[in-house]
Amino acid sequence: MVDFFQKDTFLIKNKRNLLVNIGQLENEQFYNQTTFAKYLSEHGLNYSPTKLGTYYRREKNGVTNGKFPLEDILINGTPYWYESTVDLFTRELLALEKEKTKKKKTNKKKRNKYMATQVFLKEKFFVSNISNKYPSEKSKIEKVKRFFMDFKTFSKGRKDITNCELCNREFQENDQTNLAFVKEDSNKLICEECAARVISEGVAETNW
Known part of the structure; x- marks a missing residue:
């Protein structure tokens, strides 16, 4: 060579x-x-x-x-x-x-932190919303009827309610609505997320 x-x-x-x-x-x-x-x-x-x-x-x-x-x-x-x-x-x-691997791990940590913050703020907003709407024991939700009817069907007969009456999220046509029975107040039409949340906090679920 x-x-x-x-x-x-x-x-x-x-x-x-x-x-x-x-x-x-x-x-x-x-x-x-x-x-x-x-x-x-x-x-x-x-x-x-x-x-x-x-x-x-x-x-x-x-x-x-x-x-x-x-x-x-x-x-x-x-x-x-x-x-x-x-x-x-x-x-x-x-x-x-x-x-590159180090940056991916850093970005993943930032993303997870961001998601955790969003969940925290969402939960805080939810609790604040309920507290503002139902501040006293006289207006407490006593029970919830799950899957009351889909919003498309409901909206044909009622045009006055377009949002969840707890979190104020706008209903979509395919959304399932839920009926919240409130002590000494009118019943409230609520979304799936709100229904699941109040039931998880101890509110009874009813078939009627």
Whole structure:
């Protein structure tokens, strides 16, 4: 190999490689496209020879601008890379993967925190709404009739109620309504979420 590079450098298209010294050639292992991809795969990076070739050609054509290392030596049109080049690129990719994983975990924590905050605010709003509408024991919900009728059917006979009378959420045609029996007050048409909530807090469910 050393003798080849000493005497047959006319085959090398990239003239910068003429600066390679003998000691460097003796200490370096060379990788072609296939062995380069195999090296990356062995280190947990998903690279096939085809994928690596695509990245190489894009870099060669100036599309990716430094994102993939060009060959260290080009022999008869075939690119070869030093082991040190392959190793450096592998370590850079692994560092990027580690950073991506870290960002994903951070974003997931932020998303979970946001969702928890939304749930808290929603529950707080719900309790506040009920407290404001029914502040005393005289207007307490005594029982709930689940699945009273779908809102589309209800709205044909009643046009005056369009929202849940607890949380004020607007009913949709396909929503199931529920009837809340309130002590010393008129019955209230409430949504599924409100019905489930008041029942979970101890209000009795009735068939009628």
